[in-house]
Amino acid sequence: MENRKIMSLGRASLVISLPRNWVISNRLKRGDFLSVDVQRDGSLVVFPGMRRDHELRKAVMYVEPDDDSDSISRMISTYFLNGYSRLEIHSRRIFSTEQITAIRRASSLLYMSVMESEAEKVTMETLIDESKASLTNSIQRMHMICLSMCKDTLKSLRERDLSLARAVIALDEDVDQFSLLMLRLLRNAALDPSLASQLGL
Amino acid sequence: MNLIEGQQWVSERLQGLLVSTGVEAVEAYNRAVYGFLSREISDSNAIIRVRRKIEEEDLRRVRAMILLTEKKNELLICAICSISDNVRSIAECAAEIAESALKATLS
Numbered sequence: 001m002e003n004r005k006i007m008s009l010g011r012a013s014l015v016i017s018l019p020r021n022w023v024i025s026n027r028l029k030r031g032d033f034l035s036v037d038v039q040r041d042g043s044l045v046v047f048p049g050m051r052r053d054h055e056l057r058k059a060v061m062y063v064e065p066d067d068d069s070d071s072i073s074r075m076i077s078t079y080f081l082n083g084y085s086r087l088e089i090h091s092r093r094i095f096s097t098e099q100i101t102a103i104r105r106a107s108s109l110l111y112m113s114v115m116e117s118e119a120e121k122v123t124m125e126t127l128i129d130e131s132k133a134s135l136t137n138s139i140q141r142m143h144m145i146c147l148s149m150c151k152d153t154l155k156s157l158r159e160r161d162l163s164l165a166r167a168v169i170a171l172d173e174d175v176d177q178f179s180l181l182m183l184r185l186l187r188n189a190a191l192d193p194s195l196a197s198q199l200g201l
Numbered sequence: 202m203n204l205i206e207g208q209q210w211v212s213e214r215l216q217g218l219l220v221s222t223g224v225e226a227v228e229a230y231n232r233a234v235y236g237f238l239s240r241e242i243s244d245s246n247a248i249i250r251v252r253r254k255i256e257e258e259d260l261r262r263v264r265a266m267i268l269l270t271e272k273k274n275e276l277l278i279c280a281i282c283s284i285s286d287n288v289r290s291i292a293e294c295a296a297e298i299a300e301s302a303l304k305a306t307l308s
Contacts, residue, residue: 136238139234139237139238140238143231143234146230147227147230147231147234150223150227150230150291151227153223154220154223154224154227157216157219157220157223157284158216158220160210
């Protein structure tokens with residue numbers, strides 16, 4: 001931690017100097033722009049260059065004709081967890097029925113919406129505003145689903161209720177959905193101090 | 202084929218022990234999450250002790266009872282072992298969440 005003294009510039013402006021090593025490592029020079037963001041704890045984060053709010057991260061993914069549904073789901077989840085909000089999926093030929101089903105299933109699991117769908121290209125976009133997400137609420141909702149699953153499992157065991165046991169299995173995907181969203185938020189927050197601050201981390 | 206459709210079931214006593222152990226684990230998990238979210242750690246050590254009790258006493262009794270009463274039915278033994286492993290996992294999760302609550306609050 002370095003300490004800086006506030007200096008005055010003109011009548012109303014107050015300035016601080018930037019650490020020399022930081023300026024060199026970010027290849028900054030006089031006249032370049034910086035972005036600043038005030039955090040919840042009162043600290044100030046300085047970013048090199050102009051920073052646009054809620055910049056949509058885009059990625060392009062290619063699907064081979066012999067890629068199965070599991071590998072497609074894994075690839076889509078990886079892009080989602082790495083913070084991409086718009087994903088263009090291209091097929092080297094045309095998508096098979098199994099591949100399209102896998103893409104649609106992954107989109108619903110990851111809170112993504114299919115924006116365009118063609119025989120050889122699908123575009124998906126996430127509908128979540130991460131800055132408004134709440135980790136505490138997500139944990140609470142996940143917990144409520146898990147708790148009800150556990151209680152229903154024990155009830156189905158006690159009463160030998162097969163349909164209740166099947167209903168519990170169906171809820172598993174809802175928990176996965178929350179879990180993947182939370183992982184994405186935490187990973188993005190680790191890379192973005194502004195988002196971490198907005199999430200209260 | 203599942204156990205319910207297959208009309209294969211364990212004794213009332215074993216079922217009762219398995220379900221009561223499950224209820225204890227689920228209650229511990231619920232208290233652990235509540236403690237974590239509310240930063241209320243007065244119950245955390247008790248939750249960690251519940252895990253030990255479930256692992257070292259209740260599930261041992263379940264395993265012993267399976268071997269004594271269901272020794273001719275491999276499918277049933279595997280199913281009950283799987284359920285008791287999952288009950289142990291719930292108790293483990295509860296204890297880990299309680300530990301996280303302690304660490305987060307005390308730090």
